[in-house]
Amino acid sequence: MATATRAGAAVTATVVADRIRQAIFAGELVPNQRLVEADLAEMYGASRGHVRTALSELTVEGVVERIQNRGARVRSVPLEEALEIVEVRSALEALCAARAAQRLGEEEAQLLQRIGRDMEAAVEAGDQSAYAQGNTELHATLIRLSGQATAAATIDRLRAQAVRFQYRLFAQPGRSQQSLPEHLAIIEAVCAREPEAAASAMREHLMSVGSAIEASARTSG
Protein backbone atom coordinates (compact mmCIF):
# COMPACT_ATOMS: atom_id res chain seq x y z
CA MET A 1 0.00 0.00 0.00
CA ALA A 2 1.30 3.41 -0.94
CA THR A 3 2.16 5.82 1.84
CA ALA A 4 0.12 8.96 2.08
CA THR A 5 1.67 12.17 0.87
CA ARG A 6 3.00 14.45 3.55
CA ALA A 7 0.27 16.26 5.37
CA GLY A 8 -0.38 19.84 4.37
CA ALA A 9 0.66 19.41 0.76
CA ALA A 10 -1.98 20.66 -1.66
CA VAL A 11 -3.23 17.52 -3.35
CA THR A 12 -5.53 18.92 -5.97
CA ALA A 13 -7.90 17.04 -8.26
CA THR A 14 -5.41 17.12 -11.11
CA VAL A 15 -2.75 15.50 -8.95
CA VAL A 16 -5.11 12.75 -7.85
CA ALA A 17 -6.12 12.14 -11.46
CA ASP A 18 -2.44 11.86 -12.43
CA ARG A 19 -1.73 9.39 -9.66
CA ILE A 20 -4.67 7.19 -10.54
CA ARG A 21 -3.77 7.28 -14.22
CA GLN A 22 -0.21 6.32 -13.31
CA ALA A 23 -1.39 3.52 -11.03
CA ILE A 24 -3.51 2.09 -13.83
CA PHE A 25 -0.59 2.40 -16.21
CA ALA A 26 1.71 0.62 -13.77
CA GLY A 27 -0.77 -2.19 -13.33
CA GLU A 28 -1.36 -1.41 -9.65
CA LEU A 29 -5.00 -0.86 -10.46
CA VAL A 30 -6.43 -3.57 -12.69
CA PRO A 31 -9.54 -3.47 -14.87
CA ASN A 32 -12.85 -3.76 -13.04
CA GLN A 33 -11.19 -2.90 -9.75
CA ARG A 34 -13.45 -0.76 -7.65
CA LEU A 35 -12.30 2.75 -6.87
CA VAL A 36 -13.78 3.71 -3.53
CA GLU A 37 -13.66 7.45 -3.04
CA ALA A 38 -12.86 7.36 0.67
CA ASP A 39 -9.99 4.90 0.17
CA LEU A 40 -8.44 6.94 -2.62
CA ALA A 41 -8.80 10.09 -0.53
CA GLU A 42 -6.87 8.56 2.35
CA MET A 43 -4.34 6.89 0.08
CA TYR A 44 -3.37 10.09 -1.67
CA GLY A 45 -4.02 12.45 1.23
CA ALA A 46 -6.68 14.38 -0.63
CA SER A 47 -10.21 15.32 0.26
CA ARG A 48 -13.05 13.23 -1.07
CA GLY A 49 -14.23 16.15 -3.16
CA HIS A 50 -10.97 16.25 -5.06
CA VAL A 51 -11.05 12.52 -5.59
CA ARG A 52 -14.55 12.90 -6.91
CA THR A 53 -13.70 15.46 -9.56
CA ALA A 54 -10.60 13.46 -10.47
CA LEU A 55 -12.83 10.46 -11.13
CA SER A 56 -15.13 12.63 -13.25
CA GLU A 57 -12.21 13.76 -15.37
CA LEU A 58 -10.89 10.22 -15.77
CA THR A 59 -14.35 9.12 -16.85
CA VAL A 60 -14.31 11.67 -19.65
CA GLU A 61 -10.89 10.35 -20.65
CA GLY A 62 -12.32 6.86 -20.81
CA VAL A 63 -10.03 5.11 -18.33
CA VAL A 64 -12.61 4.96 -15.57
CA GLU A 65 -16.22 3.89 -15.66
CA ARG A 66 -18.88 5.23 -13.34
CA ILE A 67 -22.26 3.82 -12.49
CA GLN A 68 -24.87 5.92 -10.75
CA ASN A 69 -24.82 5.35 -7.01
CA ARG A 70 -22.48 2.42 -7.44
CA GLY A 71 -19.19 4.12 -7.75
CA ALA A 72 -16.27 4.07 -10.11
CA ARG A 73 -14.12 1.26 -11.39
CA VAL A 74 -11.21 0.90 -13.76
CA ARG A 75 -12.79 0.45 -17.15
CA SER A 76 -12.20 -2.88 -18.80
CA VAL A 77 -11.61 -2.25 -22.47
CA PRO A 78 -12.93 -5.14 -24.56
CA LEU A 79 -10.73 -6.67 -27.24
CA GLU A 80 -12.90 -5.29 -30.00
CA GLU A 81 -12.42 -1.75 -28.77
CA ALA A 82 -8.68 -2.25 -28.29
CA LEU A 83 -8.42 -3.22 -31.94
CA GLU A 84 -10.35 -0.11 -32.91
CA ILE A 85 -7.96 1.95 -30.85
CA VAL A 86 -5.01 0.44 -32.67
CA GLU A 87 -6.61 1.32 -35.99
CA VAL A 88 -7.14 4.91 -34.93
CA ARG A 89 -3.61 5.10 -33.58
CA SER A 90 -2.44 3.71 -36.88
CA ALA A 91 -4.06 6.54 -38.78
CA LEU A 92 -2.71 9.16 -36.40
CA GLU A 93 0.81 7.83 -36.00
CA ALA A 94 1.05 7.43 -39.76
CA LEU A 95 0.22 11.13 -40.03
CA CYS A 96 2.88 11.91 -37.44
CA ALA A 97 5.49 9.79 -39.18
CA ALA A 98 4.80 11.56 -42.47
CA ARG A 99 5.08 15.01 -40.87
CA ALA A 100 8.22 13.99 -39.03
CA ALA A 101 9.75 12.91 -42.35
CA GLN A 102 8.96 16.33 -43.81
CA ARG A 103 10.42 18.31 -40.94
CA LEU A 104 13.38 16.14 -40.08
CA GLY A 105 16.69 17.86 -39.37
CA GLU A 106 20.10 16.21 -39.48
CA GLU A 107 20.39 16.03 -35.72
CA GLU A 108 16.99 14.39 -35.37
CA ALA A 109 17.84 11.86 -38.07
CA GLN A 110 20.85 10.78 -36.07
CA LEU A 111 18.73 10.45 -32.95
CA LEU A 112 16.33 8.13 -34.77
CA GLN A 113 19.16 6.04 -36.11
CA ARG A 114 20.68 5.79 -32.65
CA ILE A 115 17.34 4.50 -31.32
CA GLY A 116 17.25 1.96 -34.16
CA ARG A 117 20.72 0.67 -33.30
CA ASP A 118 19.77 0.40 -29.62
CA MET A 119 16.71 -1.66 -30.48
CA GLU A 120 18.74 -3.90 -32.70
CA ALA A 121 21.28 -4.43 -29.93
CA ALA A 122 18.49 -5.16 -27.45
CA VAL A 123 17.06 -7.89 -29.64
CA GLU A 124 20.49 -9.44 -30.16
CA ALA A 125 21.14 -9.39 -26.43
CA GLY A 126 17.66 -10.73 -25.73
CA ASP A 127 16.96 -7.75 -23.46
CA GLN A 128 13.19 -7.40 -23.54
CA SER A 129 13.07 -4.42 -21.22
CA ALA A 130 15.57 -2.43 -23.26
CA TYR A 131 13.61 -3.24 -26.40
CA ALA A 132 10.35 -2.10 -24.86
CA GLN A 133 12.03 1.13 -23.82
CA GLY A 134 13.36 1.67 -27.32
CA ASN A 135 9.90 1.06 -28.73
CA THR A 136 8.38 3.67 -26.45
CA GLU A 137 11.16 6.11 -27.23
CA LEU A 138 10.80 5.66 -30.98
CA HIS A 139 7.07 6.24 -31.05
CA ALA A 140 7.32 9.19 -28.67
CA THR A 141 10.13 10.75 -30.67
CA LEU A 142 8.30 10.50 -33.97
CA ILE A 143 5.21 12.07 -32.44
CA ARG A 144 7.30 14.85 -30.96
CA LEU A 145 9.13 15.52 -34.21
CA SER A 146 5.85 15.74 -36.09
CA GLY A 147 5.02 18.93 -34.19
CA GLN A 148 1.38 17.82 -34.09
CA ALA A 149 0.28 18.67 -30.56
CA THR A 150 -3.33 17.73 -31.21
CA ALA A 151 -2.45 14.32 -32.61
CA ALA A 152 -0.02 13.77 -29.75
CA ALA A 153 -2.66 14.46 -27.13
CA THR A 154 -5.17 12.21 -28.86
CA ILE A 155 -2.72 9.33 -29.15
CA ASP A 156 -1.78 9.68 -25.50
CA ARG A 157 -5.35 9.36 -24.39
CA LEU A 158 -5.98 6.35 -26.58
CA ARG A 159 -2.86 4.60 -25.35
CA ALA A 160 -3.90 5.14 -21.76
CA GLN A 161 -7.15 3.33 -22.45
CA ALA A 162 -5.61 0.27 -24.05
CA VAL A 163 -2.66 -0.08 -21.71
CA ARG A 164 -3.68 -3.57 -20.60
CA PHE A 165 -3.11 -4.99 -24.06
CA GLN A 166 0.29 -3.37 -24.43
CA TYR A 167 1.59 -5.41 -21.55
CA ARG A 168 0.52 -8.73 -22.91
CA LEU A 169 2.27 -7.92 -26.13
CA PHE A 170 5.77 -7.70 -24.76
CA ALA A 171 5.28 -10.91 -22.86
CA GLN A 172 4.70 -12.68 -26.15
CA PRO A 173 7.78 -14.72 -27.15
CA GLY A 174 9.40 -13.78 -30.43
CA ARG A 175 7.45 -10.55 -30.64
CA SER A 176 10.52 -8.32 -30.75
CA GLN A 177 12.09 -10.37 -33.55
CA GLN A 178 9.00 -9.74 -35.63
CA SER A 179 8.57 -6.06 -34.89
CA LEU A 180 12.23 -5.01 -35.11
CA PRO A 181 12.35 -4.94 -38.92
CA GLU A 182 9.08 -3.01 -38.96
CA HIS A 183 10.56 -0.40 -36.66
CA LEU A 184 13.74 -0.18 -38.70
CA ALA A 185 11.68 0.29 -41.86
CA ILE A 186 9.90 3.23 -40.26
CA ILE A 187 13.19 4.82 -39.25
CA GLU A 188 14.65 4.30 -42.69
CA ALA A 189 11.68 5.89 -44.44
CA VAL A 190 11.59 8.87 -42.12
CA CYS A 191 15.32 9.45 -42.39
CA ALA A 192 14.99 9.28 -46.19
CA ARG A 193 12.51 12.16 -45.85
CA GLU A 194 9.83 10.16 -47.62
CA PRO A 195 6.49 11.01 -45.98
CA GLU A 196 4.39 8.51 -47.92
CA ALA A 197 6.77 5.64 -47.25
CA ALA A 198 7.01 6.59 -43.59
CA ALA A 199 3.24 6.60 -43.23
CA SER A 200 3.00 3.23 -44.97
CA ALA A 201 5.66 1.69 -42.79
CA MET A 202 3.94 2.94 -39.66
CA ARG A 203 0.58 1.64 -40.82
CA GLU A 204 2.09 -1.74 -41.56
CA HIS A 205 3.73 -1.87 -38.16
CA LEU A 206 0.53 -1.04 -36.31
CA MET A 207 -1.44 -3.50 -38.37
CA SER A 208 1.00 -6.13 -37.16
CA VAL A 209 0.54 -4.89 -33.59
CA GLY A 210 -3.20 -5.32 -34.04
CA SER A 211 -2.82 -8.88 -35.26
CA ALA A 212 -0.49 -9.71 -32.39
CA ILE A 213 -2.94 -8.30 -29.85
CA GLU A 214 -5.75 -10.29 -31.37
CA ALA A 215 -3.73 -13.50 -31.39
CA SER A 216 -2.56 -12.97 -27.85
CA ALA A 217 -6.07 -12.28 -26.58
CA ARG A 218 -7.61 -15.22 -28.39
CA THR A 219 -5.16 -17.70 -26.89
CA SER A 220 -4.66 -16.41 -23.37
CA GLY A 221 -8.23 -15.37 -22.73
Add this chain to the structure above:
Amino acid sequence: MATATRAGAAVTATVVADRIRQAIFAGELVPNQRLVEADLAEMYGASRGHVRTALSELTVEGVVERIQNRGARVRSVPLEEALEIVEVRSALEALCAARAAQRLGEEEAQLLQRIGRDMEAAVEAGDQSAYAQGNTELHATLIRLSGQATAAATIDRLRAQAVRFQYRLFAQPGRSQQSLPEHLAIIEAVCAREPEAAASAMREHLMSVGSAIEASARTSG
Protein backbone atom coordinates in the same frame (compact mmCIF):
# COMPACT_ATOMS: atom_id res chain seq x y z
CA MET B 1 -31.54 35.31 -20.70
CA ALA B 2 -32.71 31.71 -20.72
CA THR B 3 -35.41 30.67 -18.32
CA ALA B 4 -34.45 28.30 -15.56
CA THR B 5 -35.46 24.68 -15.90
CA ARG B 6 -38.50 23.67 -13.89
CA ALA B 7 -37.69 23.31 -10.24
CA GLY B 8 -37.25 19.83 -8.89
CA ALA B 9 -35.85 18.39 -12.09
CA ALA B 10 -32.56 16.59 -11.54
CA VAL B 11 -30.02 18.74 -13.33
CA THR B 12 -26.90 16.68 -13.00
CA ALA B 13 -23.36 17.62 -13.96
CA THR B 14 -23.63 15.75 -17.25
CA VAL B 15 -26.73 17.71 -18.20
CA VAL B 16 -25.06 21.02 -17.43
CA ALA B 17 -22.03 19.97 -19.48
CA ASP B 18 -24.30 19.09 -22.40
CA ARG B 19 -26.08 22.42 -22.23
CA ILE B 20 -22.87 24.40 -22.14
CA ARG B 21 -21.43 22.39 -25.00
CA GLN B 22 -24.59 23.00 -26.97
CA ALA B 23 -24.54 26.71 -26.18
CA ILE B 24 -20.98 26.97 -27.42
CA PHE B 25 -21.91 25.03 -30.51
CA ALA B 26 -24.86 27.33 -31.17
CA GLY B 27 -22.67 30.36 -30.79
CA GLU B 28 -24.51 31.61 -27.71
CA LEU B 29 -21.27 31.38 -25.82
CA VAL B 30 -18.36 32.86 -27.74
CA PRO B 31 -14.63 32.25 -27.27
CA ASN B 32 -13.08 33.98 -24.28
CA GLN B 33 -16.45 34.56 -22.71
CA ARG B 34 -16.25 34.17 -18.97
CA LEU B 35 -18.24 31.34 -17.43
CA VAL B 36 -19.18 32.41 -13.93
CA GLU B 37 -20.22 29.42 -11.87
CA ALA B 38 -23.02 31.13 -9.98
CA ASP B 39 -24.56 32.48 -13.18
CA LEU B 40 -24.51 29.11 -14.90
CA ALA B 41 -25.99 27.50 -11.81
CA GLU B 42 -28.94 29.85 -11.83
CA MET B 43 -29.32 29.73 -15.59
CA TYR B 44 -29.60 25.96 -15.71
CA GLY B 45 -31.22 25.45 -12.34
CA ALA B 46 -28.34 23.38 -11.04
CA SER B 47 -26.24 23.64 -7.93
CA ARG B 48 -22.84 25.26 -8.14
CA GLY B 49 -21.20 21.93 -7.39
CA HIS B 50 -22.65 20.40 -10.51
CA VAL B 51 -21.64 23.38 -12.60
CA ARG B 52 -18.17 23.01 -11.21
CA THR B 53 -17.72 19.40 -12.17
CA ALA B 54 -19.30 20.10 -15.56
CA LEU B 55 -16.63 22.75 -16.13
CA SER B 56 -13.95 20.26 -15.10
CA GLU B 57 -15.18 17.76 -17.63
CA LEU B 58 -15.40 20.35 -20.38
CA THR B 59 -11.85 21.40 -19.58
CA VAL B 60 -10.67 17.84 -20.17
CA GLU B 61 -12.54 17.87 -23.47
CA GLY B 62 -10.73 21.04 -24.45
CA VAL B 63 -13.70 23.33 -25.04
CA VAL B 64 -13.25 25.25 -21.82
CA GLU B 65 -10.15 26.78 -20.28
CA ARG B 66 -9.64 27.20 -16.57
CA ILE B 67 -7.22 29.36 -14.70
CA GLN B 68 -6.53 28.89 -11.02
CA ASN B 69 -8.68 31.21 -8.93
CA ARG B 70 -9.69 33.10 -12.02
CA GLY B 71 -12.44 30.94 -13.33
CA ALA B 72 -13.40 29.33 -16.57
CA ARG B 73 -13.88 30.72 -20.03
CA VAL B 74 -14.71 29.36 -23.44
CA ARG B 75 -11.40 28.37 -24.92
CA SER B 76 -10.32 30.30 -27.97
CA VAL B 77 -8.73 27.87 -30.38
CA PRO B 78 -5.96 29.56 -32.36
CA LEU B 79 -5.85 29.17 -36.13
CA GLU B 80 -2.74 27.02 -35.94
CA GLU B 81 -4.49 24.52 -33.72
CA ALA B 82 -7.62 24.53 -35.87
CA LEU B 83 -5.49 23.52 -38.83
CA GLU B 84 -3.93 20.74 -36.79
CA ILE B 85 -7.41 19.55 -35.90
CA VAL B 86 -8.37 19.43 -39.56
CA GLU B 87 -5.30 17.34 -40.28
CA VAL B 88 -6.14 14.89 -37.54
CA ARG B 89 -9.75 14.76 -38.69
CA SER B 90 -8.47 14.14 -42.17
CA ALA B 91 -6.57 11.07 -41.02
CA LEU B 92 -9.50 9.76 -39.02
CA GLU B 93 -12.27 10.47 -41.50
CA ALA B 94 -10.17 8.92 -44.25
CA LEU B 95 -10.01 5.79 -42.12
CA CYS B 96 -13.78 5.91 -41.64
CA ALA B 97 -14.42 6.41 -45.35
CA ALA B 98 -12.25 3.42 -46.17
CA ARG B 99 -14.01 1.20 -43.64
CA ALA B 100 -17.39 2.42 -44.82
CA ALA B 101 -16.45 1.46 -48.37
CA GLN B 102 -15.55 -2.03 -47.17
CA ARG B 103 -18.74 -2.60 -45.24
CA LEU B 104 -21.20 -0.85 -47.51
CA GLY B 105 -24.53 -2.57 -48.16
CA GLU B 106 -26.83 -1.78 -51.07
CA GLU B 107 -29.27 0.14 -48.90
CA GLU B 108 -26.53 2.33 -47.47
CA ALA B 109 -25.16 3.02 -50.94
CA GLN B 110 -28.52 4.40 -51.97
CA LEU B 111 -28.62 6.56 -48.88
CA LEU B 112 -25.26 8.09 -49.76
CA GLN B 113 -26.31 8.73 -53.31
CA ARG B 114 -29.49 10.36 -52.11
CA ILE B 115 -27.44 12.70 -49.92
CA GLY B 116 -25.26 13.49 -52.92
CA ARG B 117 -28.24 14.42 -55.06
CA ASP B 118 -29.63 16.60 -52.27
CA MET B 119 -26.36 18.49 -52.01
CA GLU B 120 -26.22 18.96 -55.74
CA ALA B 121 -29.77 20.31 -55.74
CA ALA B 122 -28.95 22.64 -52.84
CA VAL B 123 -26.03 24.16 -54.74
CA GLU B 124 -28.13 24.63 -57.87
CA ALA B 125 -30.85 26.28 -55.82
CA GLY B 126 -28.29 28.37 -53.97
CA ASP B 127 -29.63 27.09 -50.64
CA GLN B 128 -26.68 27.42 -48.28
CA SER B 129 -28.49 26.04 -45.28
CA ALA B 130 -29.60 22.88 -47.09
CA TYR B 131 -26.06 22.39 -48.34
CA ALA B 132 -24.62 22.73 -44.86
CA GLN B 133 -27.12 20.20 -43.61
CA GLY B 134 -26.20 17.78 -46.37
CA ASN B 135 -22.54 18.22 -45.53
CA THR B 136 -23.15 17.38 -41.89
CA GLU B 137 -25.29 14.40 -42.84
CA LEU B 138 -22.73 13.03 -45.27
CA HIS B 139 -19.84 13.16 -42.83
CA ALA B 140 -21.97 11.76 -40.00
CA THR B 141 -23.27 8.95 -42.18
CA LEU B 142 -19.84 7.86 -43.33
CA ILE B 143 -18.59 7.83 -39.76
CA ARG B 144 -21.59 5.80 -38.69
CA LEU B 145 -21.24 3.31 -41.54
CA SER B 146 -17.58 2.78 -40.68
CA GLY B 147 -18.61 1.12 -37.44
CA GLN B 148 -15.62 2.76 -35.74
CA ALA B 149 -16.99 3.96 -32.43
CA THR B 150 -13.60 5.09 -31.17
CA ALA B 151 -12.86 7.15 -34.24
CA ALA B 152 -16.37 8.59 -34.11
CA ALA B 153 -15.97 9.76 -30.53
CA THR B 154 -12.57 11.26 -31.26
CA ILE B 155 -13.81 13.15 -34.30
CA ASP B 156 -16.78 14.47 -32.34
CA ARG B 157 -14.57 15.91 -29.67
CA LEU B 158 -12.24 17.53 -32.16
CA ARG B 159 -15.11 19.09 -34.07
CA ALA B 160 -16.51 20.55 -30.89
CA GLN B 161 -13.22 22.33 -30.30
CA ALA B 162 -12.95 23.92 -33.71
CA VAL B 163 -16.60 24.83 -34.13
CA ARG B 164 -15.84 28.51 -34.51
CA PHE B 165 -14.00 27.95 -37.77
CA GLN B 166 -16.73 25.76 -39.25
CA TYR B 167 -19.09 28.69 -39.16
CA ARG B 168 -16.86 31.06 -41.02
CA LEU B 169 -16.46 28.48 -43.72
CA PHE B 170 -20.07 28.35 -44.80
CA ALA B 171 -20.25 32.12 -44.86
CA GLN B 172 -17.52 32.13 -47.50
CA PRO B 173 -18.99 32.87 -50.96
CA GLY B 174 -18.51 30.14 -53.53
CA ARG B 175 -17.40 27.64 -50.96
CA SER B 176 -20.14 25.13 -51.78
CA GLN B 177 -19.36 25.25 -55.48
CA GLN B 178 -15.82 24.24 -54.68
CA SER B 179 -16.57 21.53 -52.18
CA LEU B 180 -19.49 19.87 -53.97
CA PRO B 181 -17.35 17.93 -56.45
CA GLU B 182 -15.11 16.82 -53.58
CA HIS B 183 -18.10 15.46 -51.73
CA LEU B 184 -19.42 13.73 -54.82
CA ALA B 185 -16.02 12.14 -55.39
CA ILE B 186 -16.09 10.72 -51.87
CA ILE B 187 -19.56 9.29 -52.39
CA GLU B 188 -18.57 7.79 -55.71
CA ALA B 189 -15.48 6.09 -54.30
CA VAL B 190 -17.30 4.70 -51.29
CA CYS B 191 -20.18 3.41 -53.39
CA ALA B 192 -17.64 1.76 -55.71
CA ARG B 193 -16.40 -0.10 -52.62
CA GLU B 194 -12.88 1.22 -53.14
CA PRO B 195 -11.36 1.88 -49.68
CA GLU B 196 -8.14 3.43 -50.92
CA ALA B 197 -9.90 5.78 -53.31
CA ALA B 198 -12.43 6.73 -50.64
CA ALA B 199 -9.69 7.56 -48.16
CA SER B 200 -7.87 9.61 -50.78
CA ALA B 201 -10.98 11.53 -51.72
CA MET B 202 -11.71 12.31 -48.10
CA ARG B 203 -8.14 13.44 -47.47
CA GLU B 204 -8.28 15.69 -50.48
CA HIS B 205 -11.57 17.19 -49.36
CA LEU B 206 -10.32 17.95 -45.87
CA MET B 207 -7.11 19.38 -47.22
CA SER B 208 -9.27 21.79 -49.17
CA VAL B 209 -11.25 22.57 -46.02
CA GLY B 210 -7.96 23.37 -44.30
CA SER B 211 -6.92 25.75 -47.05
CA ALA B 212 -10.29 27.44 -46.98
CA ILE B 213 -10.13 27.91 -43.23
CA GLU B 214 -6.66 29.36 -43.50
CA ALA B 215 -7.66 31.74 -46.27
CA SER B 216 -10.78 32.80 -44.44
CA ALA B 217 -8.92 33.45 -41.21
CA ARG B 218 -6.10 35.38 -42.84
CA THR B 219 -8.43 37.79 -44.56
CA SER B 220 -11.20 38.29 -42.02
CA GLY B 221 -9.11 38.42 -38.93
Add this chain to the structure above:
DNA sequence: TGTGACAATATTGTTCACAATCAGTTCCAT
Protein backbone atom coordinates in the same frame (compact mmCIF):
# COMPACT_ATOMS: atom_id res chain seq x y z
C1' DT C 1 -2.39 64.28 -12.92
C1' DG C 2 -0.45 60.01 -11.98
C1' DT C 3 0.70 56.34 -8.77
C1' DG C 4 0.71 53.44 -5.05
C1' DA C 5 -1.40 51.47 -0.94
C1' DC C 6 -5.42 49.94 0.94
C1' DA C 7 -10.29 48.55 1.39
C1' DA C 8 -14.41 46.47 -0.65
C1' DT C 9 -16.44 43.25 -3.57
C1' DA C 10 -16.87 39.35 -6.53
C1' DT C 11 -15.56 34.84 -7.55
C1' DT C 12 -13.48 30.59 -6.96
C1' DG C 13 -11.62 26.74 -3.91
C1' DT C 14 -12.36 23.45 -0.10
C1' DT C 15 -14.44 20.92 3.30
C1' DC C 16 -18.02 18.80 5.74
C1' DA C 17 -22.39 17.09 7.20
C1' DC C 18 -26.36 14.91 5.82
C1' DA C 19 -29.50 12.66 2.43
C1' DA C 20 -30.16 9.03 -0.97
C1' DT C 21 -29.16 4.67 -2.70
C1' DC C 22 -27.51 0.02 -3.07
C1' DA C 23 -25.81 -4.81 -1.94
C1' DG C 24 -26.02 -8.17 1.26
C1' DT C 25 -28.33 -10.32 5.28
C1' DT C 26 -31.79 -11.74 8.31
C1' DC C 27 -36.09 -13.22 9.32
C1' DC C 28 -40.75 -14.55 8.65
C1' DA C 29 -44.70 -16.66 6.25
C1' DT C 30 -45.82 -20.16 3.18
Add this chain to the structure above:
DNA sequence: ATGGAACTGATTGTGAACAATATTGTCACA
Protein backbone atom coordinates in the same frame (compact mmCIF):
# COMPACT_ATOMS: atom_id res chain seq x y z
C1' DA D 1 -36.69 -25.43 2.36
C1' DT D 2 -37.97 -21.14 -0.36
C1' DG D 3 -39.44 -16.66 -1.75
C1' DG D 4 -39.69 -12.23 -0.50
C1' DA D 5 -39.99 -8.17 2.67
C1' DA D 6 -37.58 -5.40 5.93
C1' DC D 7 -33.23 -4.23 7.97
C1' DT D 8 -28.28 -2.91 8.09
C1' DG D 9 -23.78 -1.31 6.77
C1' DA D 10 -21.25 0.75 3.30
C1' DT D 11 -20.84 4.04 -0.29
C1' DT D 12 -22.07 7.66 -3.22
C1' DG D 13 -24.76 12.14 -4.20
C1' DT D 14 -25.87 16.84 -2.84
C1' DG D 15 -25.90 21.32 -1.14
C1' DA D 16 -24.39 24.83 1.82
C1' DA D 17 -21.11 27.16 4.66
C1' DC D 18 -16.66 28.89 5.04
C1' DA D 19 -11.86 30.13 3.44
C1' DA D 20 -8.72 31.83 0.00
C1' DT D 21 -7.82 34.59 -3.84
C1' DA D 22 -8.30 37.93 -7.54
C1' DT D 23 -10.38 42.13 -9.23
C1' DT D 24 -12.18 46.50 -8.79
C1' DG D 25 -12.81 50.90 -6.60
C1' DT D 26 -11.17 54.66 -3.51
C1' DC D 27 -8.27 57.91 -1.72
C1' DA D 28 -4.19 60.15 -0.11
C1' DC D 29 0.10 61.85 -1.58
C1' DA D 30 3.76 63.34 -4.58
